Amino acid sequence: MLVEAGVVAAAKVDLPLCPSGVWPAVRKYYAGVKLLFQVRWAYREHYGNPVAMGRGFMSAWCGLSEQQTRDAIIYLLNAGIIHTAGKYGRARLFAPGSGDNHDNMK
Numbered sequence: 001m002l003v004e005a006g007v008v009a010a011a012k013v014d015l016p017l018c019p020s021g022v023w024p025a026v027r028k029y030y031a032g033v034k035l036l037f038q039v040r041w042a043y044r045e046h047y048g049n050p051v052a053m054g055r056g057f058m059s060a061w062c063g064l065s066e067q068q069t070r071d072a073i074i075y076l077l078n079a080g081i082i083h084t085a086g087k088y089g090r091a092r093l094f095a096p097g098s099g100d101n102h103d104n105m106k
Contacts, residue, residue, distance in 0.1 A: 011041035015096040016081045025064055029072030032062035033082060037096065050085035050093035 015037065018030040033053065041047045059069045076082045083099030084092050 009042060010035075010038035011047060013037040013041060013096060016079075016098075018081065019079065022075065025068040026072045026075050028064060029058070029062050029069060030076065030081065032058065033076065033094075036061065050095040052088060052091040053094050054091060 013034060015030075015034050018027060022030075036051060036053070036058075040049070040051050053073070055066045055069045055073070058064075058073075059066045062069065062072075064072065073082075077084070080098030082094045082096060085095035085099060086093045
């Protein structure tokens with residue numbers, strides 16, 4: 001809320017552009033992912049760190065079903081817009097771009 005209200009400046013995130021012509025759920029998920037990075041990275045101690053994006057949380061964050069979220073994650077991974085960047089416990093962490101650990105969530 002602080003970022004959206006302009007109280008805290010959104011961090012700059014070098015997220016590859018979302019291709020035109022993708023289905024609406026992917027565009028909505030892309031916007032949510034970008035906002036999540038902007039919010040998390042607005043704080044110095046978190047800047048540049050990969051972010052967990054569990055389907056349940058991201059579904060609520062983006063206003064999508066869990067299936068739409070799963071499909072959108074796979075699309076963004078395969079398009080090189082985000083990549084897996086490690087794990088925190090059982091949770092996978094994600095970062096912008098294609099990275100070296102590019103995979104999908106089959």
